[in-house]
Amino acid sequence: MKKLAFFALGLLCLNCTTIQYDVSTRLVFEGQVNDRQGNPISNNDIEAWIKNSNDIDLIGFTTSNSNGHFELVIPSPKNETDFEITVKGNSIYRGKEYVNIYRSDFQDYYFNLDEIILIEFDDISELIITLNQSNQENTITNIDVSGIIADQTIWVNPVQEEYPEYYHDSYYRQVAKNQTLNLHYEVRNTTGQTNQFNEIINVGSDDTTTYVINY
Numbered sequence: 001m002k003k004l005a006f007f008a009l010g011l012l013c014l015n016c017t018t019i020q021y022d023v024s025t026r027l028v029f030e031g032q033v034n035d036r037q038g039n040p041i042s043n044n045d046i047e048a049w050i051k052n053s054n055d056i057d058l059i060g061f062t063t064s065n066s067n068g069h070f071e072l073v074i075p076s077p078k079n080e081t082d083f084e085i086t087v088k089g090n091s092i093y094r095g096k097e098y099v100n101i102y103r104s105d106f107q108d109y110y111f112n113l114d115e116i117i118l119i120e121f122d123d124i125s126e127l128i129i130t131l132n133q134s135n136q137e138n139t140i141t142n143i144d145v146s147g148i149i150a151d152q153t154i155w156v157n158p159v160q161e162e163y164p165e166y167y168h169d170s171y172y173r174q175v176a177k178n179q180t181l182n183l184h185y186e187v188r189n190t191t192g193q194t195n196q197f198n199e200i201i202n203v204g205s206d207d208t209t210t211y212v213i214n215y
Helices: none
Strands: 021-034 045-051 056-063 069-077 082-087 096-101 110-117 124-132 139-146 153-155 170-176 179-188 194-203 208-214
Touching: 021 045, 021 082, 045 069, 056 069, 082 110, 096 110, 124 139, 124 194, 139 170, 170 179, 179 208, 194 208
Parallel strands: 021 110, 096 153, 124 208
Antiparallel strands: 021 069, 045 056, 045 082, 082 096, 124 170, 139 179, 179 194
């Protein structure tokens, strides 16, 4: 069951029975909310969530100032699993969620998200990469796309999977329009040899961008 605990600009949690807090220690999230052109987005809502294996708490919230900057101060939890920061969207911008933030990621009680770029809904293209296996001895073991990404969820620390991820017929990302993306992928053959490839994907103004990897 979700419990609200308003600390920053709000009320201190009085009923956190599952997640416990050290009220004498403070943690600070900091960041800069901009649009794609680097213009600050003011009055944007930001929330801090804390999770463990049993519960999740909304422990603090704030808004970005006139320069797009924010600092969100929360009491330090004692038994958390990880933190989440939600940068809320609106009717114009797609929001973002930063998940899997660990206590070890803080430096001197600070975690800086640096520049957070929110993309307008009208400026998002669905990237569809078709995986064409021309050699049955080959397997794609890793795919990474870098550029201006519009995905809603950002994994600060990747999930440790018990089994490796396998790619099948296609790969999807949401990206900003009118840019050049860097595509990196790895192909392993039946002898265990892995080859790395780097390619360029040009994204135009279409709502959908298609690309083919032949491997």
